[in-house]
Amino acid sequence: MEGAVCPVARSLDVIGDWWSLLIVRDAQYGLRRFGEFQKSLGVAKNILAQRLKHLVDHGILETQPASDGSAWQEYVLTEKGRSLFPILVALGQWGQAHCFEAGEPRTRVLDKAHGQPVKPLEVRAADGRVLTVQDVRLERPATQG
Amino acid sequence: MEGAVCPVARSLDVIGDWWSLLIVRDAQYGLRRFGEFQKSLGVAKNILAQRLKHLVDHGILETQPASDGSAWQEYVLTEKGRSLFPILVALGQWGQAHCFEAGEPRTRVLDKAHGQPVKPLEVRAADGRVLTVQDVRLERPATQG
DNA sequence: AGGGCCCGGTTTCGTTATGCAACCCGTTGT
């Protein structure tokens, strides 16, 4: 799917597996070390190593020499990685709205300043109108798969 | 991961594989029939059947008796499925910004009314301020994995 | 400076998911 003309397909090629986005989510919230990710996610170490390498290869994470003085390396988000934030928020809002029973405990993303949940994302036109899927169309470059 | 407290993880449990979101994307743009999905995605038929069943089981698609008079069924999005729209837009915008060379052809999502691309998504606080990942914090219910 | 213990992986191997192709059956068109 490397040559797909659809940006959604290209994104999924990079972050479309189960663990990658969860790693990015944890990285957004400050995790940096191999062991931290492993403990937080409960993923097998070989898989984690593989995914971290994948994310580094695609420029979403980069390795840094240290930070606490130890000789090991850390994984930190690049600008490309930080710009995945809206995707994580979108997934979180959808999951919260549709994948929980009422009253079931869940984590929430809160505005640090006032402790309020963030607003539901809205797709807007250039002039600010809120758009649904019926209000948009797809422009294809040539032939599309 | 069924019992995860993180809404992102729950979402990925439902739509976190390679094909599901692409099926939903095509459904958003009007595809309904098994054969249409298969032709558009190029996916093996057994995998497609499995994914469609999964999406139906999770209430994202539902089967309808007909529409062109033929005896077969169609797959159409439910409200839950339609509400995945912002996720697809977020993925599309990110992919477009970070996974293409300049000038490389790509599909685009355009506002039907004016033919303009949609605005980049913004995460906003309840009071309307645009938020980055540094401006938010995570509230955990009890213990989190 | 020697011995044990973490951190950060890699290797091995069994299990599961994925993909291709062949097959099947009811529908539809002629």
Add this chain to the structure above:
DNA sequence: ACAACGGGTTGCATAACGAAACCGGGCCCT
């Protein structure tokens, strides 16, 4: 009635995934 098509299911080969063992190099304590 017969051929072709739409909509799957079944079997088998292959690739991804996952658990656990292993391993080397830093670190830590004495």
